[in-house]
Amino acid sequence: MILLDIVDTASWWTIVIAVQVVIGCAYFLCTRKSKKHEDKLTKKMLLEWKPKPLVEEEIFVPQPQLMGKIDEGMLNVGCTSFLGFDKEPQIMERAIKSLHKYGVGSCGPRGFYGTIDVHLELEERLAKFLQVEETCVYSYGFSTIASAIPAYAKKGDIIFADEKVWFAIQKGIDASRSTVVYFKHNNMKDLERKLEMAAFQKDLNPQRRAFLIAEAIYYNTGTMCPLRKLVELARRYKLRIILDESLSIGTLGEHGRGLTEFLGVPRDEIDLIVGSLEHSFASIGGFCAGSHFIVEHQRLSGLGYCFSASLPPMLTEAAIAGLDILEAKPHLIAELNLVANKLQCAFSGLNYFTVSGDDLSPIKHLYPRDVVMPYETKMEFLHNIEKYCLHRGIAVAVTSYIKDAEKNCPEPSLRIAASTKLNDAHIDELCDILERAYLHCRS
Amino acid sequence: MAAVQVGGGDNLNESKSTSKISECNGKKKTDNGKMGGNQNGYVNSEHKSNGVDSAADMEAPAPWMDWAQLDIFPGSFEKCSLLTAALTHAGLYLLMFLGFVNQLLFTPKVATERNRVGYAPLYNPFEQFYSRYVYRRVRHIFNRPICSTPGAELTLKERATDDYNWSFRFTGAEKRCINLGSYNYLGFAAPEGECADAAEAAARRYGLALASSRAELGSTPLHQELEETTAKFLGVEAAVVFGMGFATNALGIPGLLGAGTLVLSDENNHASLILGLRLARVAVRVFAHNDMRQLERLARDAIAERRWDRIVVVVEGVYSMEGSIVPLPALVALKKKYGLLLYLDEAHSVGAMGARGRGVVDHWGVAPGDVDVLMGTFTKSFGAAGGYIAGAARLVDAVRARGHAHAYAHAMAPAVCAQVLAAMRAIAAPAGELRVRRLRDNTRHFRRRLRAMGVVVFGHEDSPVVPMLVYTFSKMAATVERLTARGVATVGVGFPATPLNKARIRFCLSAAHSRAQLDRCLDAVQQVVDELGLRYARAV
């Protein structure tokens, strides 16, 4: 074994030395060359050089609605604070107390005195809650998965991802520069076919790192992923799984530990779980959870972790306080699931909208029926509906996608978030107003 | 204009054309950084028509910048002696060799992956080796937890290790240290006072977070006010703010730069800028740190290639690892001469530099409109979190519409917004200038005394980031340990954040430090320098 090791290491050791020699030579050659820099720029060229401005065309940015305090005389079904923690006085008090101990900013990245005891506490608590060895906390939800993917996947690796993954995952994949294969949304047959093909063409081989990326509940569709099947395929084809549980932690499973708990999939089948503190926990930031071997790596390689200031301590404390409540009152999850189910039933009965989303998913997408319009007009139509609802005391969110940057831009829709604060009357009112808004905006 | 002097011996037409360029740049200031492609005056036919140009003259090389007229000092980067370099390398190889032996003998349980037999190895072997067997030896000086505000002083939670830094445990002891490690340049990191009160009020009024993106339901009047105030503070038309400085670059740049763009990027640019450029899929060429001459060569080559729609120079205001300041007036002159665009990351400089705290733009007395994109963060001088992109209204609209953060990333927390607003107002108030001045005085005092000790200090006189070179990893660790023992908290920076043999100690000064505190730190530094032999400077 040791002998093998030596051969193995000796070979790269020689590579290191060889590379140094090559770099040394190249350096000498380059410095010689750059001294003889050949200047080709003539006056004529300079006169003909007409640089274009940074932004060429007029851009119209819709002015978003300004919100006062969430739910101030308003039913907010657009924000994704599923458990109502944004209004929880207990959390607020603890956050404020923390503010008066630590100040607002942490004034440094984790490496340089930006690690405050509350960060360690949150990491430990999250690890215990999710029953994993280790977690690491990022200071922004978007950057969590967008940094986690390129920390492992590099150029030359291969990634299999669902075509409907949300934008941060797409950017993480872009940043990794790996080869990516998108399979049809939640279509396991398609995935299997693609894996088979890749294995056949030796695109999948034991020397090449391969990853499978999916979301537990898709932000863009509200559907749940068939995790068991994914795990089975991943084990068969030796893929590591990165699962985005942003929307499912704190909403699914008996204790709110997410899809793995809900489906009874052992946590260590999933190589890396990525969660968010911005939805159920109603704070800011995100986290990665998994084994020590996996997560520790990000503390040196996660770009958004290493090169950015850590999460403000008061928001960290808010997340801890949220976790306390979640642990003390696991029945909140059941309540939320009930509301999600009711919403689903109510939405399926709508005349003018079709709904996408699983029964238990806290996110539902509503697509207006019978509107054949170009993308922009449709967005405008939805924004009119949003305005109509807002005037009547309900805040719904129109999905904001950047059409040209999305991989396959999803259909515009209204994103409705279930939350424990919704009661039957609210749901009836919501449906009623949505139908009326449709008719109003159609005419 | 410098170019006029170069072309001084040439015919009249040359100087005329240069003045035309500067004229069009004058115009640029009003419509803020827009190089109106067709109305910008240097249309070739116009020059042809006046009939003075001979074809041969047009084939002559375009005049170069006259750098003698401008300050292009890149910062002081004293080279170490050959002996030091050789010893540093030797030390590093020794460290690696020891690590290598160690690796053969001992692989701890935490360093093995379970249940993934037959899978491709997850990590690059060298990276893994480096982090486990080289970095681990100095791991205890990084990520050190604190349990107080990162103000002028901080409280360290002491850690101990029983297994050679594989893991740590808390000893329960706490140590109060003077804080020379946090980016609290203006001392706004405070648990009480105006800013904290504003933050509390905002949290109570708007909630802790909005759980929605800015483009959806995450905009409050507070965000709008912050954007307006930021724009006014910087003296530009508009600004947009995001919840994380890193994401501001990484997600904002792809909204601004796209196909047909060539980026000339400083070699020491921050990871977020590099990531943003990668996500924007633009062509990037790198120039040596603050090297205006090389930048000019690259720009000339690029223009001569005639295949770029625009050329953007991406630089930082103050470099956080080098302590150097970008030579902005020279850069602006270069930009005007060659029609380049400028993206300036003021993460470490906004608030901390310039008489009025408006950043390097203020420090050098450059008009804010001469910089096309002003980016900065609120993490440092403002004691908060987040970042902004500011400039012409149209450009900011583009960042909102096409940048990724506005549509997808969640809105900045209201409490954080309020902290930034309060800090920004405090800087703009008369007392704010005192803070800025105190920071500058502290910086100069600290740098002067360090240099007098005979250590190698990088960067510019006025930069509040002060790197002191110790070259080797082990000296870096020893310095940090010994300074901590004397009640001074600083950070050491080594590979991969710096070149392998350029490990350094970085001091970040703050307006919150009193002279007495600084002198205590300096005395401690002096003792450690004596003990470890850190006087590497060749001329005192």
Ligand SMILES: Cc1ncc(COP(=O)(O)O)c(C=O)c1O
């Ligand atoms: C130049 C530069 N840009 C951006 C950032 C990122 O800012 P933040 O810490 O707010 O994410 C930093 C922080 O270290 C920086 O030095």
